[in-house]
Amino acid sequence: MTLPLGIDFEFRKQIMDVHIGSDKIKYCYQCNRCTDNCPVASVANPFYHEVTNWFDPRLIVLGTLLGYKDIVMALAGSKSALIPWGCTVCDTCDAVCPQAIEVTEIIGLAKNITSGAGLAPDNIVAQAKTVFDTAKAIPSQPAIERRREQMGLPAVAAPNVNEVQTLLKNIGADKKL
């Protein structure tokens, strides 16, 4: 159900469920430590001259916490949008949050939602496709195999591609490619 203000309760529930065994996100009091320590935010604000596009974890937490899916997803609603894909998954926000909120997991859920809508950056989709096709993010190549042999390294044991494809198909991840 979506209220006129744009509060989406289903979205709120999804966000609450990100946290294993608790709904810690509701204890966020917007102290801004996540943004203060975010390496991307530090180079993506109006005061930094190199990059002007803006990234702010605190506001992503606020928007998701209040259930403003329209706002969060409007920001995320174009292909390869900086929110949420600017997150570099360094987990620094998780380490500094005084309420132990897993901010990176929240941003990760926003990424999962946008990848389901076909809006993930090309490099992310390309990696997922390579993993689906070969069960490796970087497939084995003859030149590297020769170099391994020259260095006295054992051959990399070949993964079971069928098993991985069966898993990904049954989950439905292949449909997002």
Place this chain on the structure above:
Amino acid sequence: MTEYKMFEGCVIGNRIPFIEASSRKVLDKIGVQTSQAPFSCCPDPTGMKCFDNTAWLAMGAQNLCLAESEDKPIISLCNGCANTLRGVQYQLKHDSNKKEAINKELAKIGKEYKGSIDVRHFVDVLKENLSAIKSAVTKPMSNLKVACHPGCHYMRPVEWMESDDPLRPVNLKEIAAATGANVVDYDELALCCGNAVAGPFPDHGDAILKKKLDSVKKAGADVIVVNCPACFQRFDTSQRDLSKKFDGEYNIPVLYITELIALAMGISSEDIGIKNHRVRRGTAIENL
């Protein structure tokens, strides 16, 4: 003696295998035994996990099942792989709904995840064997001033990794010091290399990398020591472009911690493929 299942990972195994060469030589010297298993991609905590968390859990659990079937712990040579495998263990251990759902999928390929084996980051194994490393040093690296960069996923999220202080890590510095190298402190020790953001947003990634390298330079270090193949590649392959972009001079060589240890143990740079480094000429590692 514990035997580990070697999880070399996609980047080290299939792109920069010289990192694996030094790692295996060092593990041999300190008496850590490993064997192979047909692991698939971990998969990437900055890629596949962001694409689909359930797919990430399922593939991670499938890898863990392979080690469980031999009842042997995993040793990972890579921050990303260690982070994924330990993160999957953490999420499945603390969320029975997720574990049930993943096991339902695994059953269809004849597997069951139990959570019965441990996943070790190789730095933690090295730290445990610090005295063996020290006693095998024959050529102390006392001419090098090194800045350590443990990378994000070695120690964060702290609940998954249980390895080091998440913002003031010390383990890599202690291991580097054991080789006789002079470890220098710098302001941006815990800063990310910017690898994951650099894919879709190169300007943001470069601005972060510049901050990191400026801090390393200011501290007077002549080598960056790392324990992650993604960080290694980021530092080793991006400095030439960074110099052009910011009209500066970025030419700091990178050593994997196992390369530094191998050299200190008297293993020749030829045997561990130091010639494959991009940043080498005219630097402190040229004649090691």
